[in-house]
Amino acid sequence: MPQHPRTDRDHLILALSYWPTGATNSGWRSRSSSLDGIFAPGLLAETARTAERGVFDYFFWGNTEDSSNANPGGVIRNAFQFNGFAAASYLAAVTSRIGLIASVNTTYSDPYLTAQLASNVDHLSRGRFGINFVAGAPGGAAHRNFGHGERPDHASAYVRANEYLEIFTRLQDSWSDDWFVGDKEGGRLFAPEAAEPIDFVGQHFQVAGPLNAPRSPQGRVPILHAGTSEESFALGARYADVRFSPYASIEWNRAYAQRNRELAVAAGRSAEDYAFVVGANIYVGETRARARDLFNEVQRNLVERFSPVVVGRHLGLDLGDIRPSERVIDVVDSTALPADGTGRALLDEFAGIVGDHDFTFDDLFRFTANKKNFPVVVGDPREVADWIEAGYVSGAFDGVKVFPPFMRTAFTDFVDFVVPELQRRGVARTSYTTETLREHFGLARPGVLRRSPESSTRPSVATAELQGVNA
Template identity: 35%
Template sequence: MTRELHLNGFLKPGGTHLAGWRHPDAVPDAGVNLRYVTELVRTLEDARFDAIFIADLIAVPDSGDEVLSRVSVVNDGFEPITLLAALAAATSRIGLIATASTSYNEPYTLARAFASLDHLSGGRAGWNVVTSLVDAEARNFGLGEHLAHADRYARAREFFEVVTGLWDSFDDDAFTIDRASGRYFEQDALHSLDHRGERFRVAGPLNIARPPQGRPVIAQAGSSEDGRALAAEIGEVIFSAARDFETSLAFTTDIKERAVRAGRDPDQVLVLPALTAFVAPSRAQAEDEHRELAALLHPRVALADLEYFLGGVDLSANDLDGPLPVLPTSNQASRSGRELIIALAAQEGLTIRQLAERVSRSEEAVVGTPTDIADHIEEWFTAGAADGFNVAFPYLPTSLTRFTSLVVPELQRRGLFRTEYRGRTLRENLGLDRPRSRYAGATQGSTSTDTTRSEHTA
C-alpha cells in the first residue's frame, strides 16, 4: 500500500510559543474560549488533518510568580478530555487525542473516560500515554515528589494493560437489545478482568460497550531508552522532538526496528516529528515574524523555560553569561530532551543566557514560504525520516490559518496529502488496524471498524 502523509495539529489555544499570547492576533482568553477553539479545530478538519492533540500538565509549574504571571499556556486551559468531548459534537472526521497520565490517574476511571470519548465522537479518540514530568504534579496527588523514572514506566506498563483489558469488557456484538426476549446484552459476551498485579487490583468489567475503534488510538512521546521501549511496545502514533533530518531518520528507524522485535508490524507505528512552521508569502516576511515573536518573550520566562526542560533546576544563582554548570540528575525532565539541550550547550559553547534564547526562540522552526515548508515535509517523508508531522502553531490563529491555506494546498498539489478523509474513524484515516479483543473467537475482531453502537454519533 502506498504510504500516506499524516498531519496532526498540536493545539495550544494560546499558541505553542510562550509569548504567543502577546501577539496582536491572539485571542485574550483563548485557553477557555470554546467557540474560538472550535473554530480552530474546524479549520484543521476542513484542511483534512488527521487529528488534533491536546497536551496537559496537571499542576501549576514550580516557577516564581514573576514567571508564572507572564505565561498563559499552562495556567489557563480546559481539562483535555472534557474539551475533546465538546469538540466531538462540533466536528465529524478529525481525530481527538488527549494526554492523560499513568502516574496520577486510576485505570478504571481513565478507561471509562476514553471509551466514552470514543463513543461520543463515533470512533475518533486517541490517548497520549504519558508518565508526567514534575514534582508539582506529584504534590497534587498526595506525594512529596515525582516518582523515579524507572518506577513511572513500570507503572505505565501495568496501567496500560489494565486499561486495554477493561476496554475489552464487552464483545463487539454483546448488545443485542432484544425487546421481545427482554435481554439487553448477551451474558456470555461480558468479561471481568480480575487484574491482580504489583501496582493495581481491578476487578472490572467496564460499564460501557467496547469502543467503536476497539480501543482509542495510542499515542506516545517517550524518547529515552525506557520511553522508546514503551513506544515500540504500545504506541501507534509516536510524537518525536527530533530537530534535524539525521536525528529523525535514526529515531524513526530505531522505533520501527524495536516494534518488529516486539512482534509488531512497523507499518502500524507512525512516527510524527514536531514541526513548528513560520510561513508567509515571502521568506523575508516569515523571518521578520519569527524575530518579532521571539522579541515578545520576557528574558526571565526564557530562562524558566530552559530550567523546565533541564528538569526543574534553578539557574538564577549562576552567572547567566557563563557556561551551563554540571547538573544533578532529575526525575522531572524528559531525559532525551534534557540531554539534547546539554549537548547543544557543550557543542556550541553557549552561555546560559544564549542557551535560554536558543531554546525559547524556536530555532528548530522551519521559516519560509509555503514551498519551503512543503520541501521540508516532502524531504523528511519521502526519505522515511517521518510518517508525517505533529504541527505546532506558535501564534494563533495566524500560523494555523496560513498553514492550512498555504502549505496544505501545496502538499495536495504535489500529491503528498489527501484531499478527502479515507474513513470516519481516526484508525481508518491513519491506516491503523482495529485491535482484536483479547476474548475474541476466530470470527471476531476484524480490522474494519464496528459501527453498530456508534452510527448515531458519527
C-alpha cells in the same frame, strides 16, 4: 501483546497541537495573535473546523498536572489548556472527521476511569478518539497536587505505566463486539457472556473488570506515546500506535524510527503498525520576510528573564556569569562542541534561521525558551513544504504535528498556504477518505483479545519484566 493489523498509510499524517495562547511562551503578545475567548468554546470550535478544512488527521491536547509558577511563560500556556476529554467531547459534536486526542498522565490518574472515559468519547465521536499516554516528566511539582508525598522515581513511574496500559488494553477488550441483543420479548438487552472480567493483579493496581461501557467503535482507541528513555521505548513498542518523536536530522530520525520499529517487532508486532510523528514550531508567511518578522517579534516579546544556566544547559557548557549582551561566537567555539551533540545543532539551527552567527546569548536564550524541544521552521509556504516533504519522503517521519507560535492566524496561515502546497505535491491528501482515527493512521480495527484462564491471579507480564530489568 495486542496486535494492530495494518491496512494502508498513504499520506502524510497532519496534526495540530492546540494551545489557546500558542505553543510558545511569548507568542500571545504578538500583534497578530488573538486573545478573545482563549478559554471559551468558540476559539476551540473555530480552530478545529480550520484543521478539518485542512484535512488534518488529528487535533491534540497536551497537558500538565504541574501548576507551580516556576516558569512564567509555561504557566501562561498551561493555565488556559482544556482537559482533553472535556474538549474532545465538545468537538465531537461540532466536527465530523478529524481525530481527537487527549493526554493522560499514568502517574496521576486511574486506568479504569480512563478506559471508561475513552470508550464514552469514542462512542460520542463515532470512532475518532485516541489517547496520548505520558508517564510523568522529570522535575516539576505535579505530585503535590495529587497527595503524593514525593515525586515517583523514573523506574517506578514506568512500572506503573506498563501496568496501566495493560489494564487499559484489556478493559477495552472486556466486551465482545456482538454484545447487543435488544430482545424486548425475551427480556435480553445484551448478552451476559459478552462481558468478561480481567481480574488484573499487579504491583500498583488490582482491577476486576469488566468495563462498564461497551466496546468502542474502533475496538481499541489508538495510543500515542513519547519519551527518550529505554523504558519509554519499551512501553511504546508494546502498546503505541504512534510515537511522538524528537527531530534532529533526516538520518538521525530514520535510525530512530528503525530502532523503535525493531523493538515493536521484538514485542510481537508488525513494524508497519508503528507510525512516527515529529512536532515543529512553524512560522509561515506569504513571503520569507513576513515569516522572519513574525519569528523575530515572538522572540522579542519573551516574558522570562535571561538565565545563563538555561543557555549553558542547552549548550552543555558552564557559562558562569556570562552577560546576555555578549555574542555567542566570541565565547563559544561551535566547532569544539561534539558534532553529534545538541549544543552544536542548536547553534546551527538558530544561525540558519537568523542568517548568520552574529547573535547574543540573550537572543539564544529567547530562542530556546520558545522552541521547547521541537525544530523551528521559518519560511514562505514553499520553504515550509520543502522541509516537511523532505522528511516525509525520506522516511524520517510519517507525520508532522504543527505547534503554532500563537493563535489564530499562525495556524490559519499554515492551513491556507502550506497545506495546498503539500496537496499539490501529492504529500497531503485533499479530502478525507477514512472515517475513524484508526483508519486515518492506516490501522485496521483489531479483534477482541481474551485473557487466558490462568492469568486471573498472576502478576502482570509488564510488571514482572520491568522488575527484572530494574533489579
